[in-house]
Amino acid sequence: MLIxxxxxxxxRNAFATVAGIEAGVAFWGLAVVFGLTALLIASQVAYDILRIAGAVFLIHLGVKAPFFRKGAGRGFxxxxxxxxxxxxxxxxLPQFVPSDAGPWPLPLCVAVWIAVDIVWYSSLSPLVTRLGEWLRRDRVKLWPERTSGGVLVGFGVTVALEG
Known part of the structure; x- marks a missing residue:
């Protein structure tokens, strides 16, 4: 997605995508902090609902790839x-926090995760943006669209079929 x-x-769109991805990381990090992701492990039904919803969304994005424009919302x-x-x-995340450490180390781990992601993605996106001029050539233009669409459809099918 970021590429x-x-x-x-x-x-601007690349950094909006980074912001959206990191908002998703923050969502999952806060879900860990508040124990909500334990539901995904404890309830096969909850996991399957989220898995199927995610698969449908990925397949939708793959089919609509040429129209997939808004970075932050899509990244999230x-x-x-x-x-x-x-x-x-x-x-x-819990591997890095002793059980008797108190309430702050886990949110700190989430913040470090987000910071590392931001550094990595903020380094990657300008490099790919520079390659964008070459990728927008008529001969090459359709290749990223078809590839990313196919990859998203493939991910969606894989997620849907996973047991």
Whole structure:
């Protein structure tokens, strides 16, 4: 998603996508802090509902790829509709916080996660934005659209079929 938005040549759109992705990370981080992602692990039904909703959304984005323009909202929705992001958050973040550490280390871990993501994505997006001029050539223009659309459809089908 970020590569596609960056390749369109708009730094503003690329950074809006980063903001949306990180808002999704913050959502999952806060879900861990408040124990909400435990529901995804404890309830197969809740996980399956989120998994199917995420799969439908990814397939929709893949089919509509040429019209997929608004970075921040799409970045957020992609991240939030991904149940694996929630499972990752609940299994990864608590490893760095002792159970008797109090309430602040876990939100601090979420903040570090977001900061690392922002540094990585903020470094990646300008590089891809520069490549965007080449990618917008007539011969090359359709390739990223078709590829990202196909990848999103593939992810959606994979998520839907996962047991």
């Amino acid at each position: 596609k938005q960056s390749a369109k040549g708009s730094r 929705l992609i991240n939030v509709s991904n149940p694996k992001a929630g499972v990752f958050a609940i299994s990864f």
